[in-house]
Amino acid sequence: MNIVIVDDNPVNLMVIEKILQNAGYSHFIKLSSALELMELLSVGKDAGPQVPVDLILMDMMMPEMDGLEACRLLQEQDELKDIPIIVVTAVGDSNLLAEALEAGAIDYVMKPVNKVELIARIRVALRLKYEKDWHKENEARIGRELELAKQVQRSVLSAPIHDNCVEISASYHPSSELAGDLYSWYRIDEHRYGIILLDMMGHGISSSLVCMFISSVMQDTITRYVSPELVIAELNRYMNQLNRRDDAINYYFTAIYLLVDTQRKTIEYVNAGHPPGMLFEAGKPVVLLNRSCAAVGFFDQMEIIKGVAAYEEPIRLFLYTDGLLEAIEEEGQDETEQLITGLRTCYDQDLGCIIDQLLPPEIRDVQEDDICMVMVRTQ
Secondary structure (H helix, E strand, C coil): CCEEEECCCHHHHHHHHHHHHHCCCCCEEEECCHHHHHHHCCCCCCCCCCCCCCEEEECCCCCCCCHHHHHHHHHCCCCCCCCCEEEEECCCCHHHHHHHHHHCCCEEEECCCCHHHHHHHHHHHHHHHHHHHHHHHHHHHHHHHHHHHHHHHHHCCCCCEECCCEEEEEEEECCCCCCCEEEEEEECCCCEEEEEEEEECCCHHHHHHHHHHHHHHHHHHHHHHCCHHHHHHHHHHHHHHHCCCCCCCCCCEEEEEEEEECCCCEEEEEEEECCCEEEEECCCCCEEECCEECCECCCCCCCCCEEEEECCCCEEEEEECHHHHHHHCCCCCCHHHHHHHHHHCCCCCCHHHHHHHHCCHHHHCCCCCCEEEEEEEEC
16 A cells, blocks of 8 residues: 655655554655656656555645646546545635645645544545445456456357358347347258347346347257247247246347248248338338237247248348337337338348448447347348
8 A cells, every 4th residue: 555645845744654654554655746746656658657556645735736736637647536635735725625625635634734633534535445446346347247248149149141042141239238139040951041030128237148048049949940939939938937926027028030931932920029020022012020929928828920921032121129210210200111211222232331321320329229130131
């Protein structure tokens, strides 16, 4: 622990040093000016502090640079602004003391120094410093763990598919470190593909963990059961394992699952409370995949409704989460119609360009909800 004493009067330095020694503090640095303090802390330089500093006891009135200016300079440095500063001064002007506190000092002691008062204020300041350092370290640790969790979460997302008969890709813009959207697709056989996009309730760690649980069973569920009704029923069973009757919060997710058959040119789907998918085929009206049932995990037993869409020519199919609709929302306008209109003008472009046209970065980056879109193209 290092305590720095800054005073241009050698007698004051000696008095405070003696008080600290008698109180059991042995690591302190004596400086005769605020400029020496700036040099010690390397203010304005890239190197950072020469030594770690836990507390500064600083005189108010000093030549060249006074205590007020020193406080302000330290507050401008992110790595230094949390060092507690106690002003030790003979100036009894309440306005000046208030200015010192506003400049960054956390407390003050009047001269001549009362040793009991000084030590008491030092102990309070160091205790606050310890608690603040603990919180900073804890936040940094949590930040590292969240970053790792985000990387793990992204690693389970499916990679794009570019086959002779179909292309599948996604554009994902989470609103926070850990998101609640998840997409997956799997090649069932030569002509069939199982594709799912889901939106977990809530955000943050709990929703992310539920997402990871579902992703862990996704491949086996889709490749084993294949049929949309059976896949959604199985995912509902898994969610019911998480949701105990005595829990205050039951988790659920909306989802749309497709079974695309490029040989039969059919799309079988189940829409579990999700925004409708949009099927574009040249020369035909847009088909909305909107035959909907309850969200997955909402009920122990859910009534599942399957929809079927057929096509003849190459198609563009778009799935998305409600974060996209919220982002394009305009008062008095129907978001689904807005999205259809926007997609008509650019649906034959790659997905990145489509998202940029629908949602410029300055709008997309301030969204409070996750934004995800999946695009399926058939040849």
